[in-house]
Amino acid sequence: MNESKGAVATPLCGAGGGHAPAREVLLNPGPVNVSTRVQRALLRGDLCHREPEFARLMTSVRRQLEKAFAPSSTHTSVLLTGSGTSAVEAAIMGAVSPGRKLAVVTNGVYGERIAEIARRQGIGVVAIAPDPKTNLARFETAAPPTWTAIPTRDQVVKALEDPEVEAFAAVHHETTTGLLNPIREWGPLARARGKTFVLDSVSGLAGDAIDLEGWGADIVCGTANKCIQGLPGISFVLARPREIERMRARPPRALYFDLPKAWDAQEKGAPAFTMAVQVLFAFEAALEELLEETVAGRIARMARVANLLRDGFKEVGLELLLPAEVRSNTITTLALPARLTYARLHDRLKGKGFVIYAGQGGLEKTVFRVANMGALGEDDFRGFLAALRASLSEGACP
Ligand SMILES: *Cc1c(COP(=O)(O)O)cnc(C)c1O
Numbered sequence: 001m002n003e004s005k006g007a008v009a010t011p012l013c014g015a016g017g018g019h020a021p022a023r024e025v026l027l028n029p030g031p032v033n034v035s036t037r038v039q040r041a042l043l044r045g046d047l048c049h050r051e052p053e054f055a056r057l058m059t060s061v062r063r064q065l066e067k068a069f070a071p072s073s074t075h076t077s078v079l080l081t082g083s084g085t086s087a088v089e090a091a092i093m094g095a096v097s098p099g100r101k102l103a104v105v106t107n108g109v110y111g112e113r114i115a116e117i118a119r120r121q122g123i124g125v126v127a128i129a130p131d132p133k134t135n136l137a138r139f140e141t142a143a144p145p146t147w148t149a150i151p152t153r154d155q156v157v158k159a160l161e162d163p164e165v166e167a168f169a170a171v172h173h174e175t176t177t178g179l180l181n182p183i184r185e186w187g188p189l190a191r192a193r194g195k196t197f198v199l200d201s202v203s204g205l206a207g208d209a210i211d212l213e214g215w216g217a218d219i220v221c222g223t224a225n226k227c228i229q230g231l232p233g234i235s236f237v238l239a240r241p242r243e244i245e246r247m248r249a250r251p252p253r254a255l256y257f258d259l260p261k262a263w264d265a266q267e268k269g270a271p272a273f274t275m276a277v278q279v280l281f282a283f284e285a286a287l288e289e290l291l292e293e294t295v296a297g298r299i300a301r302m303a304r305v306a307n308l309l310r311d312g313f314k315e316v317g318l319e320l321l322l323p324a325e326v327r328s329n330t331i332t333t334l335a336l337p338a339r340l341t342y343a344r345l346h347d348r349l350k351g352k353g354f355v356i357y358a359g360q361g362g363l364e365k366t367v368f369r370v371a372n373m374g375a376l377g378e379d380d381f382r383g384f385l386a387a388l389r390a391s392l393s394e395g396a397c398p
Contacts, residue, residue: 025380028357029175029203030226032374041285042278055269064287068295074213075238078263081276084202084223087235090257091219092117094247095198100166101126103159108147108174109360121253126159139319139335143362147176156186160193167196172204178331187216206298207330218243227373230286233279302329305372305381312385331371342368348391354384
């Protein structure tokens with residue numbers, strides 16, 4: 001046993017011995033490690049959300065979001081206090097009229113979640129699941145083969161040609177596996193058929209390239225605490241103004257998640273409901289950092305560290321679930337070595353200061369995930385690879 005450096009009191013077979021290192025490197029897909037500047041922004045003080053200082057803060061965050069992701073002013077923004085799912089739920093609830101349907105690509109947990117959100121709202125769902133025979137997985141897992149596959153263009157077109165379908169939804173980056181969906185191809189298909197395209201880019205924005213205007217994404221959901229490197233608690237929707245007006249014409253399905261109501265209030269400089277004020281301070285600082293780095297620069301950094309990690313994974317002989325063509329810049333899903341359970345590998349790495357992430361539904365026994373989002377440097381990733389090498393060679397415990 002080589003738990004090392006006095007960090008662990010008892011060599012509990014890699015269980016970490018209950019001693020937590022001062023700074024954990026988070027390799028989960030959000031919440032991510034943030035910079036000191038973002039952390040410090042939390043301490044700007046107490047502020048009433050109905051004062052002009054708050055209006056300035058909220059407007060600054062909205063304008064920076066629009067500048068980062070819709071630089072030619074094609075989309076407006078609405079902030080929500082809630083995690084990323086709240087933005088997705090609000091967008092879906094607003095995008096479909098009573099009696100009409102939502103077509104949704106279901107090739108992972110998050111696409112399936114969108115379908116479930118719609119069903120719970122009584123919205124008819126046309127699920128677009130890939131053919132299991134097109135499975136791209138490079139090793140076997142207990143997960144549905146549809147989670148490691150991509151629907152064909154013809155499947156998408158067929159669903160969009162259903163006259164009852166009013167909106168099309170897809171996930172940009174399926175966090176389930178780290179799979180990047182070809183939304184660049186799908187957006188124009190929806191546009192050509194007059195369907196509103198709702199995109200969950202909660203784990204995609206600032207991690208992988210996206211052109212909202214060029215790819216025809218009408219309503220896009222994001223969160224503060226993934227590739228934008230803010231803190232959890234605030235999410236947002238970027239929408240074409242036309243889509244806000246279309247939503248306004250539909251009977252609202254909710255009060256808190258009524259996007260036109262929230263947008264109107266935010267345009268007037270006051271939120272409809274109490275917002276997570278201090279989290280918004282941190283979000284403002286994170287967006288300043290993003291714009292300083294530039295979105296293209298952030299994406300390039302994510303790609304660079306993903307490559308650094310993937311080269312390291314190859315060196316230690318770990319298999320990657322997805323082929324290179326469909327991998328995102330920010331998540332790598334790897335086969336668990338046969339003699340190690342996820343829990344054991346997790347605990348050994350956590351004992352060394354690194355938090356990895358489990359697979360979901362059917363993937364939890366065969367894979368682990370490593371995200372490279374967040375305010376981390378190449379040294380953190382090199383340190384992780386060294387810790388991983390050590391954890392893999394510690395051997396099986398009785
Ligand atoms: C993280 C994530 C969400 C939202 O998850 P929350 O836990 O609600 O923040 C939604 N969609 C995708 C693709 C995600 O990665």
